[in-house]
Amino acid sequence: xxxxxxxxxxxxxxxxxxxxxxxxxxxxxxxxxxxxxxxxxxxxxxxxxxxxxxxxxxxxxxxxxxxxxxxxxxxxxxxxxxxxxxxxxxxxxxxxxxxxxxxxxxxxxxxxxxxxxxxxxxxxxxxxxxxxxxxxxxxxxxxxxxxxxxxxxxxxxxxxxxxxxxxxxxxxxxxxxxxxxxxxxxxxxxxxxxxxxxxxxxxxxxxxxxxxxxxxxxxxxxxxxxxxxxxxxxxxxxxxxxxxxxxxxxxxxxxxxxxxxxxxxxxxxxxxxxxxxxxxxxxxxxxxxxxxxxxxxxxxxxxxxxxxxxxxxxxxxxxxxxxxxxxxxxxxxxxxxxxxxx
Amino acid sequence: xxxxxxxxxxxxxxxxxxxxxxxxxxxxxxxxxxxxxxxxxxxxxxxxxxxxxxxxxxxxxxxxxxxxxxxxxxxxxxxxxxxxxxxxxxxxxxxxxxxxxxxxxxxxxxxxxxxxxxxxxxxxxxxxxxxxxxxxxxxxxxxxxxxxxxxxxxxxxxxxxxxxxxxxxxxxxxxxxxxxxxxxxxxxxxxxxxxxxxxxxxxxxxxxxxxxxxxxxxxxxxxxxxxxxxxxxxxxxxxxxxxxxxxxxxxxxxxxxxxxxxxxxxxxxxxxxxxxxxxxxxxxxxxxxxxxxxxx
Numbered sequence: 187x188x189x190x191x192x193x194x195x196x197x198x199x200x201x202x203x204x205x206x207x208x209x210x211x212x213x214x215x216x217x218x219x220x221x222x223x224x225x226x227x228x229x230x231x232x233x234x235x236x237x238x239x240x241x242x243x244x245x246x247x248x249x250x251x252x253x254x255x256x257x258x259x260x261x262x263x264x265x266x267x268x269x270x271x272x273x274x275x276x277x278x279x280x281x282x283x284x285x286x287x288x289x290x291x292x293x294x295x296x297x298x299x300x301x302x303x304x305x306x307x308x309x310x311x312x313x314x315x316x317x318x319x320x321x322x323x324x325x326x327x328x329x330x331x332x333x334x335x336x337x338x339x340x341x342x343x344x345x346x347x348x349x350x351x352x353x354x355x356x357x358x359x360x361x362x363x364x365x366x367x368x369x370x371x372x373x374x375x376x377x378x379x380x381x382x383x384x385x386x387x388x389x390x391x392x393x394x395x396x397x398x399x400x401x402x403x404x405x406x407x408x409x410x411x412x413x414x415x416x417x418x419x420x421x422x423x424x425x426x427x428x429x430x431x432x433x434x435x436x437x438x439x440x441x442x443x444x445x446x447x448x449x450x451x452x453x454x455x456x457x458x459x460x461x462x463x464x465x466x467x468x469x470x471x472x473x474x475x476x477x478x479x480x481x482x483x484x485x486x487x488x489x490x491x492x493x494x495x496x497x498x499x500x501x502x503x504x505x506x507x508x509x510x511x512x513x514x515x516x517x518x519x520x521x522x523x524x525x526x527x528x
Numbered sequence: 529x530x531x532x533x534x535x536x537x538x539x540x541x542x543x544x545x546x547x548x549x550x551x552x553x554x555x556x557x558x559x560x561x562x563x564x565x566x567x568x569x570x571x572x573x574x575x576x577x578x579x580x581x582x583x584x585x586x587x588x589x590x591x592x593x594x595x596x597x598x599x600x601x602x603x604x605x606x607x608x609x610x611x612x613x614x615x616x617x618x619x620x621x622x623x624x625x626x627x628x629x630x631x632x633x634x635x636x637x638x639x640x641x642x643x644x645x646x647x648x649x650x651x652x653x654x655x656x657x658x659x660x661x662x663x664x665x666x667x668x669x670x671x672x673x674x675x676x677x678x679x680x681x682x683x684x685x686x687x688x689x690x691x692x693x694x695x696x697x698x699x700x701x702x703x704x705x706x707x708x709x710x711x712x713x714x715x716x717x718x719x720x721x722x723x724x725x726x727x728x729x730x731x732x733x734x735x736x737x738x739x740x741x742x743x744x745x746x747x748x749x750x751x752x753x754x755x756x757x758x759x760x761x762x763x764x765x766x767x768x769x770x771x772x773x774x775x776x777x778x779x780x781x782x783x784x785x786x787x788x789x790x791x792x793x794x795x796x797x798x799x800x801x802x803x804x805x806x807x808x809x810x811x812x813x814x815x816x817x818x819x820x821x822x823x824x
Contacts, residue, residue, distance in 0.1 A: 218614050219615050219618070220614050220615060238620050241642050242614050245642055246613055246614050246617065296630055301633075303637070308630070308633075308634050308637075310630065360740070361736050361737075363737045364737075364738070365629040366629075366630075368631075369630045369631055372609055379613075379634065379638070380613055387542075388542075391542040491612075491614075495612065495615075496605055496606045496612045497591065497604075497606045497610045497612065498610045498611075500610075
């Protein structure tokens with residue numbers, strides 16, 4: 187029997203997870219292919235005189251670690267929400283076609299060979315964001331026509347749109363030239379790049395706002411994750427809550443996807459792992475998923491940076507390779523705790 | 529109401545954030561002196577820089593930059609596609625040469641923000657290559673060598689063109705992959721190699737650059753010569769043996785009947801670098817062995 191969720195317990199767990207995240211971030215900033223001396227990083231800067239230690243530590247590693255936190259938090263948080271809303275353990279942030287929509291957007295940007303940048307973002311990021319948001323809107327309207335907000339209608343619409351857009355991606359891949367194919371493939375595998383502070387600030391703010399908003403919806407999500415009628419009996423406006431939660435989760439996922447491409451597994455595994463350890467209460471699940479998801483992606487990205495140095499692995503490869511086995515161990519242990527046979 | 533004001537304050541702070549802490553852009557490094565620490569991010573750029581006599585100034589290259597021999601021992605800053613920004617900055621380059629496709633363009637953008645001088649080049653065809661050589665020569669303070677290199681490439685190419693000009697043009701099927709079979713179409717620089725080597729691409733205009741083709745199209749185009757590029761780390765003799773065995777299934781093709789199946793070194797024909805003209809010449813020797821006095 188798990189202890190009841192009290193405000194004290196919530197604050198303690200969230201603070202512990204935040205502390206863990208900050209220490210992992212600090213540790214991962216120290217790891218990399220180049221040797222960086224902290225003394226040189228914080229030494230007095232002479233204008234016009236480049237300080238490679240500072241550039242590497244602050245502009246490359248720290249920026250990348252923060253990016254990993256933002257993306258990991260967004261994916262894990264929206265994964266938790268989608269699983270609850272759709273009452274489907276296989277749901278992940280990409281289930282409603284965001285992945286293929288963003289992929290198609292990225293592919294189109296690559297094929298058109300667009301050169302401009304928007305607020306410092308590459309055209310791939312801008313098109314991927316637009317593709318992701320557009321696809322969710324499309325899936326949502328198909329689902330509404332098909333099943334009046336019925337969960338199955340929405341899921342099926344997501345599957346069909348995903349398949350259709352994937353086919354379009356394959357068609358474009360077949361007529362693309364090799365450098366376009368490579369660019370898209372690496373994007374699809376998920377990649378962390380070093381972004382400017384402006385980009386980190388705005389996307390971090392967006393993801394933060396989304397996560398906080400979802401946290402405030404958590405009690406209502408708890409009721410909806412049982413059934414719509416139970417939630418209605420408790421006086422919850424199910425449709426309104428669902429629209430808000432979907433909107434926010436889709437927005438932060440689209441933001442994450444436009445930053446880093448498609449990183450699988452974080453949004454699926456982290457919420458499940460949190461549920462296995464601390465239970466399914468969304469008030470705890472949402473903040474912990476965000477913090478642990480961010481921590482996990484920072485670790486995975488650090489591995490991807492150093493394991494085949496000087497080259498780098500796509501971080502999506504690492505999340506799946508590392509996350510899969512850890513999750514299986516958790517599942518077996520949970521089963522044992524419940525008295526099931528190993 | 530209190531919540532609304534709080535939210536408004538947070539949003540304002542968020543929107544105004546970058547203006548508060550965005551770093552001031554310092555002046556970029558001056559370009560008056562010739563660069564002494566060069567990093568090249570693609571094998572063809574490495575070949576150009578080394579061809580200009582700047583091998584000693586190259587401080588790092590990418591994986592697969594293996595020509596000339598001297599760059600094999602240089603530090604690597606990642607692969608062509610997966611570059612390690614940290615390693616690049618750590619080498620403190622005063623010039624980074626990159627290609628113009630999306631990933632390297634993004635990387636160049638990030639390097640410029642850190643005041644690292646970067647030049648990007650789109651090298652899609654022979655004229656781009658000549659242009660890039662000239663530009664790199666200018667940036668690195670070796671314009672005379674660059675002009676020399678451009679002239680010698682043009683001269684060598686003209687020589688091959690003159691040799692094959694009046695000869696009948698054999699139909700060439702240029703396979704880049706066997707299973708599934710894909711060949712070079714008309715809108716590729718392989719096509720440029722074939723035409724300058726005195727051949728004719730057996731595949732007509734296609735939607736794809738490197739179209740996948742079926743048995744029917746292979747039989748219909750009746751190639752007289754079949755060319756394959758050497759796969760990475762494959763023994764040329766072994767690949768030739770495999771290629772002959774593979775193409776035997778189309779034993780009605782003129783190329784198979786006359787055993788004109790060729791395996792070419794992909795360094796020479798798959799890379800838009802200064803050795804491309806040598807690739808044209810080698811291809812021409814295979815298409816017209818009699819004109820070049822080599823054994824078929």
